[in-house]
Amino acid sequence: MRSLSRLTTAGVLGAAALALLTGCLGSSDSGNSGGQDANRNADAKTVELTIGSNSVKGGKSSAGATFLEDVLIPKFVAEQKGKGVDVTVKFQGDGSDDEVYKQKLSLDLSNKSGPDLFQIDGIWVGEFAQAGYIKPLTDTVGDAAKVNDWDGWKQIPESVQALGSYNGQRYGVPGGTDGRVLYFNKKLFQQAGLPADWQPKSWDDVISAGQALKKLPGVTPIQINAGTAMGEATTMQGILPLLVGTGATINTDGKWLGNTSQLRQVLDFYHQVYSTGLGDPVLQKEAKGRDKSFAEFAANKIGILGESDYFWRSVVEPKQGVAKMADRDSAVGWALIPASKPGGGVKGQDFVSMSGGGATVINPNTKFPQQAWELLQFMNSAEMVKASLDGAAKITQRSDVNSEVLASDPMLSFIAEKVLPITQFRPGLAEYPKVSAALQQATADVVAGKSTDAAATAYEKAVEAAAGSKDKVTSN
Amino acid sequence: MASASAPARGRAPARDVAGLGVGRAFGFVAPAFLLIGAFLIFPAVWTIYIGITNYRLTGVEAVSPSIVGLSNYTKALNDALFHNALWLTLVFVLGSAIIGQNILGFTLAWILRRTRPAVRRTVEAFTLLAWILPSTVVAYLWVAFYDRDGGTLNSLLGTQGTAWLIDYPMACLVVFNTWRGTAFSMMLYSSALQAVPPSQLESARMVGASGWQTLRDVVFPHIRGHVLTNTLLISLWTANDFSPFLLTKGGPNHESETVPVYIYNVALQGGELGYSSAISFLLLIANLLVSLVYLRLLRRRS
Numbered sequence: 001m002r003s004l005s006r007l008t009t010a011g012v013l014g015a016a017a018l019a020l021l022t023g024c025l026g027s028s029d030s031g032n033s034g035g036q037d038a039n040r041n042a043d044a045k046t047v048e049l050t051i052g053s054n055s056v057k058g059g060k061s062s063a064g065a066t067f068l069e070d071v072l073i074p075k076f077v078a079e080q081k082g083k084g085v086d087v088t089v090k091f092q093g094d095g096s097d098d099e100v101y102k103q104k105l106s107l108d109l110s111n112k113s114g115p116d117l118f119q120i121d122g123i124w125v126g127e128f129a130q131a132g133y134i135k136p137l138t139d140t141v142g143d144a145a146k147v148n149d150w151d152g153w154k155q156i157p158e159s160v161q162a163l164g165s166y167n168g169q170r171y172g173v174p175g176g177t178d179g180r181v182l183y184f185n186k187k188l189f190q191q192a193g194l195p196a197d198w199q200p201k202s203w204d205d206v207i208s209a210g211q212a213l214k215k216l217p218g219v220t221p222i223q224i225n226a227g228t229a230m231g232e233a234t235t236m237q238g239i240l241p242l243l244v245g246t247g248a249t250i251n252t253d254g255k256w257l258g259n260t261s262q263l264r265q266v267l268d269f270y271h272q273v274y275s276t277g278l279g280d281p282v283l284q285k286e287a288k289g290r291d292k293s294f295a296e297f298a299a300n301k302i303g304i305l306g307e308s309d310y311f312w313r314s315v316v317e318p319k320q321g322v323a324k325m326a327d328r329d330s331a332v333g334w335a336l337i338p339a340s341k342p343g344g345g346v347k348g349q350d351f352v353s354m355s356g357g358g359a360t361v362i363n364p365n366t367k368f369p370q371q372a373w374e375l376l377q378f379m380n381s382a383e384m385v386k387a388s389l390d391g392a393a394k395i396t397q398r399s400d401v402n403s404e405v406l407a408s409d410p411m412l413s414f415i416a417e418k419v420l421p422i423t424q425f426r427p428g429l430a431e432y433p434k435v436s437a438a439l440q441q442a443t444a445d446v447v448a449g450k451s452t453d454a455a456a457t458a459y460e461k462a463v464e465a466a467a468g469s470k471d472k473v474t475s476n
Numbered sequence: 477m478a479s480a481s482a483p484a485r486g487r488a489p490a491r492d493v494a495g496l497g498v499g500r501a502f503g504f505v506a507p508a509f510l511l512i513g514a515f516l517i518f519p520a521v522w523t524i525y526i527g528i529t530n531y532r533l534t535g536v537e538a539v540s541p542s543i544v545g546l547s548n549y550t551k552a553l554n555d556a557l558f559h560n561a562l563w564l565t566l567v568f569v570l571g572s573a574i575i576g577q578n579i580l581g582f583t584l585a586w587i588l589r590r591t592r593p594a595v596r597r598t599v600e601a602f603t604l605l606a607w608i609l610p611s612t613v614v615a616y617l618w619v620a621f622y623d624r625d626g627g628t629l630n631s632l633l634g635t636q637g638t639a640w641l642i643d644y645p646m647a648c649l650v651v652f653n654t655w656r657g658t659a660f661s662m663m664l665y666s667s668a669l670q671a672v673p674p675s676q677l678e679s680a681r682m683v684g685a686s687g688w689q690t691l692r693d694v695v696f697p698h699i700r701g702h703v704l705t706n707t708l709l710i711s712l713w714t715a716n717d718f719s720p721f722l723l724t725k726g727g728p729n730h731e732s733e734t735v736p737v738y739i740y741n742v743a744l745q746g747g748e749l750g751y752s753s754a755i756s757f758l759l760l761i762a763n764l765l766v767s768l769v770y771l772r773l774l775r776r777r778s
Contacts (some may be wrong), residue, residue, distance in 0.1 A: 099533050100745065110540070230724050281625055282639040285728035287721075433747060444729055 023460040026343030038142020042370040046175045047080070047087045049368060049375055051107070052115030056095035065093050067388045077376050080371075083194070087371065109133035109363070113423060117376060119175065122163035122359050126428030129166040129284045136169040137365040137399075139245055141373045154382050155398040162425045163397075164359035174397045178308045179419035180241055180353045181334045182206070188303045189333070191216055199335045201342055201350065203245070203269055206304065210278040213303035220280045222273050223293045223305040226443040227284035234443060235436045236426070237306045240354045242266040244346040244424050245339040251427040258469050258475035260461035265340060267442060267452040280315035281447045306337065308356075309395060312411045335462060336418060353423040357397075434466035522762075527754035533747035541750065548754035558755060560730055561738035562762075565715055568653070568734050569647055572712040574707055576654030580705075581661025587667050588662075600663065607659035615722035618652045622723075645724050645732035652723065653714060661706055668702035670694070701774060708770040712763055735759050 030150045041047070044178035051068060055061035068311045082088040092115050094101050102124060110115030110133065117294050118402075120128065127132045138144040147170070148286040156174060157230050163174035168428060191214040200206045210221035225238040244248060248262035257263060275441045283289045291381070294315050296302045305311070316332060317324040324456030325331060337352055345352040360379060361371045378384060395416050396402055402416040436458050527548055531541035543578035550557050560666070588596045606614065621628045624639035641648050672695050680690040695702070718736050720726065726741060727732030733741070735755065 044704070099747065105535055184568050228729075280643050284640070285640075285642045287723065287725040287727065288619065444727075448729055 010319070011364040018209075023097050032368055036364075038140065040370050041368050044368065044371075047085055047368050047371045048090070049087065049117065049366075049372060050090045050092050050115040051375075052092045052094070052118035052453070053202070054094045054096065054098060054101040054119065056093040059095035062392060063093070063392075067390065069093075069388055072379060072384055076375055079378065080374075084281070085371075093465060096120060102276065105474040106131070106133065109365075110209050110224055111137050112365045114365070116363050116364065116368065116372045117360055117379075119171075119358050119360050121172065122357050123426050123428045123432065124363070125359060126166040126173050127163060127430045128361075128427075128428065129171055132363075134361050136171055137373070138170070138364050142369065150377055152398070154379060155400050157384070157399060157420050158357070159423050159425075160357075160397055160420055163355075163357050164361065166428060172359035173376055175358040175360060176394055176396050177308060177357035177420065178236060179353050179355050179423055180306060180308045181415070182304055182306055182337055183311060184209075184304045184333045184335065185296070185297065185300055185302065186331050186333045187300055188213060188216060188219055191253065192303070196333060198333060200338045202338050202344075203242075206336060207272060207381055208303065210273070214277060216303075220283075221278045221282070221297065221303045223297070223302045224267050224270070224273055224279060225290065225293075225306065226270055226274065226279075226440075226447050227289070228437070228440045228444050229285060229287055230290045231440065232436060233290055234440045236237070236354055236356065237308065238270075238422070239266060239354055239439045239443060240426065241337045242269055242340075244345065244352040244354065245337065247346055247348075248340075249346060249424065249427075250430075250439075251429065251436065252474070255472055255474045256463050258463055258473040260476050262457070263442075263450060264452050264456050266456055267446050269340075270443050270446045273451055275449070284444070284447050296322040298325045300331075300424050309412055309415050313394070334414060336422075345422075349422055353419045353420055355420070355423040355425055365443065366475070390468060399430055431466045431468075435463055438462035438466065514581075514727065523753045523760075524757055526750055527757050529750045531750040531753075533749055537750075544750070548751045549758075551753055552758060555737065556731060558735075560734045561733050562709065564732060565734040566711060568649060568717075569711050569714045571646075571650035572653035573657065573710040576650060576701070576706055577657040577661045577710050580654060580658045582665045584658065584662045585665035585669055585772070588666065596666075600659070600666070603659040603662055605659075606656050611656070611717075611719045612722060614656055615652075615719050619723055622648055641724055642728050645728065649720050649723060649732055653717065653719070656719075657710055657714070661710065664702060664706050668699040672698045673777070692775075704774050705771055708767060709768070711766060715759070715763060715766075 004031065010240065015378070051073075053068065055065040055068075057065045059065075059067065069091045073091060076089060077087050094104070096104075098121060105114060105118060105120070106128075109128070110131075125134070137147045141147050152173070160174050160177050161170065162174035163177060164170060180199070181348070184198060189196060189198060189209075192209075192215065193218050194209055194212055198209065200209065213219055213221035224242075225234045227234060240250065241261060243257070243266050246262035246265050248257055250257050274281045274284070283293055286292060293302060293305065297305050298316055300320075307315075310336075312328075312332070314322050315323050316328045318324055318326050318328050321328075325330070334400075339350055339352055342350050360376060362369065362376060366372045367457065380397070382398060385396045385398050386405060387403075389396070389405055392404055393412050394404070395412055402413070404418055406413040426436075441462065442455045442459040445458065446452060460473065460475060464470050469475050519690060529541040529542055530537050530544045586600070591599075594644070604751060617761055619641070622640040624630070624642075627640070629640060630638055632637050635774075675696050675702050679688065680694045685693070715734075716741070717735055720732055721737045721740060724732045726737040736759070739752045739755050742748050742755065
């Protein structure tokens with residue numbers, strides 16, 4: 001008897017919970033009703049806007065949140081007051097993991113709510129666009145000329161605009177960005193008889209510099225991120241820059257790159273580095289391998305290392321870096337990442353790079369699309385972009401601001417002037433994280449001694465599973 | 477649920493305990509009920525439910541997941557990485573909990589039994605430190621201990637250049653977890669051994685029983701329940717332990733990817749919440765089965 005009633009209780013509870021769940025997860029149509037008047041509330045005298053961002057004062061990206069709340073919003077409100085419009089702008093900060101923030105945002109957007117303007121990682125743009133959560137700026141604002149005539153576009157390099165674009169359409173305005181180069185230790189280069197202004201023109205040049213460095217005792221010549229422990233750093237700093245150096249991109253015309261000659265070429269390069277003592281295979285397998293590689297570089301134990309400007313700004317930075325180098329400015333050199341051979345890179349380039357960064361987009365369901373566009377332009381004006389830096393040197397989306405604020409930092413100027421024009425971005429598609437994981441696994445296999453062919457075959461299988469079918473994957 | 481006033485035919489009315497109305501009695505247990513419901517039953521049911529959907533962390537399925545029946549479970553059946561994780565978890569539990577912590581803990585307790593209380597307390601305090609310190613702290617100490625360049629272990633053994641965590645990840649984890657958890661077993665067995673009557677030990681010595689015989693025929697019957705309870709507890713803790721992630725992230729190449737680490741990797745790296753929930757549920761079932769076996773053993777009269 002007693003067990004029976006206990007069962008009933010559990011059953012009732014379970015059923016209640018399920019009902020609750022299905023309620024929570026109730027499918028909502030993620031399509032957009034569309035057909036809204038883009039000029040709704042265009043002449044309103046009282047306007048309320050919200051800016052959403054994954055940053056919070058005193059927490060994640062604190063400086064960004066502080067700038068938005070204390071500088072940008074009051075300035076915008078004052079500017080609008082001059083036009084006789086009473087604007088209230090709320091900042092809706094968040095300080096969670098990117099994936100969690102993304103999910104919250106997705107839920108909001110699918111329910112046609114959420115902030116009027118929000119910042120997202122550039123890699124989410126395609127995914128959000130596919131899901132119908134965001135629309136091209138020209139649709140939301142309703143007037144193509146109004147969007148395209150904004151003078152800010154001229155200051156944002158075409159390649160950087162890709163951060164806020166999908167399928168050739170602008171969905172948002174990119175924020176700051178970064179770029180990847182090969183850093184090298186000039187002291188070690190000198191000992192190895194290599195030039196202080198080293199600029200390799202092909203992968204072979206990188207290998208031969210590595211071979212010269214190999215003669216130095218206790219020095220790992222090349223650190224090119226590999227394996228699964230480094231996660232996305234392996235993809236962004238290792239595989240993808242090499243891949244675009246073969247002329248291929250990871251996703252072309254909606255098809256993922258499978259077991260192709262270009263992929264095998266990249267894996268062969270990894271094999272060459274890690275099987276001939278030019279790189280340290282063990283470091284790629286350690287849980288803290290990337291941090292360790294930073295420490296080793298700072299201790300003059302690594303000759304060449306592929307990284308983004310983050311490495312210069314926050315890792316070997318003499319005062320506050322995680323692996324400080326007191327003599328950074330004289331000891332650390334940088335060079336463009338060469339294509340596999342001159343002219344062999346994507347678009348026939350001699351040199352290549354990969355970049356990441358965010359974008360600010362307008363919620364298609366905003367009550368005030370025109371005012372949101374005004375705020376977006378204001379946020380990305382030279383004055384505001386410069387103010388957001390608060391005196392720090394960082395690569396912004398705007399060339400005019402970059403040339404002004406980066407003048408004192410040759411490394412960051414180099415990224416802004418030389419790297420951004422030739423850079424590539426990851427495809428913002430939902431399958432990307434899985435493809436990225438498969439790429440990392442392929443390099444892990446090669447580092448562990450598997451043959452390039454075996455690694456590439458296993459990779460293709462994983463990509464087919466991620467893409468959902470064979471015909472979404474190219475191979476040759 | 478039958479109400480007290482109108483019992484269904486053939487069913488005893490709900491007993492009115494201590495003169496309280498059933499409704500009022502419910503009022504008393506409601507807070508506990510709500511808490512357990514909110515923090516135990518609801519998440520468990522939620523996990524089971526998510527496990528039959530294609531729910532993802534991001535993308536379209538994050539917003540409108542659909543029910544996919546048992547396909548996550550059939551996927552687990554054919555997932556070589558999951559099988560690998562199960563096997564490694566078994567190795568981890570067997571090596572570090574059932575064998576390592578149990579035997580080491582008992583041995584220490586047995587040795588300390590006759591030492592002066594001051595010595596015993598000192599040793600206990602030190603062993604306990606390993607158990608009390610946050611696992612993150614302990615894990616990083618061990619990462620440094622095993623480290624290839626300048627790690628303590630290499631200096632001790634003169635094996636410079638050996639990357640222990642890369643070459644022998646599971647062995648490293650077993651040693652680490654044995655060291656970390658021994659204290660608990662030791663404390664438990666220390667108190668259990670108090671229950672062995674000294675007179676019996678004395679007689680065993682008089683009839684010239686070997687140490688092993690004494691242990692088997694005199695000591696063990698008294699502490700059998702303790703051994704089973706302890707083994708069950710530490711096995712479950714170890715099976716659900718996440719600290720391997722801190723030492724190896726499950727690597728190199730999934731060689732130390734126990735089930736909890738695999739769940740994490742599937743959920744956060746692949747974003748597949750549906751699949752990871754299904755695996756979590758399988759882990760729960762496995763834990764329940766193990767617990768049932770132990771309870772059976774406990775109930776069996778020796």
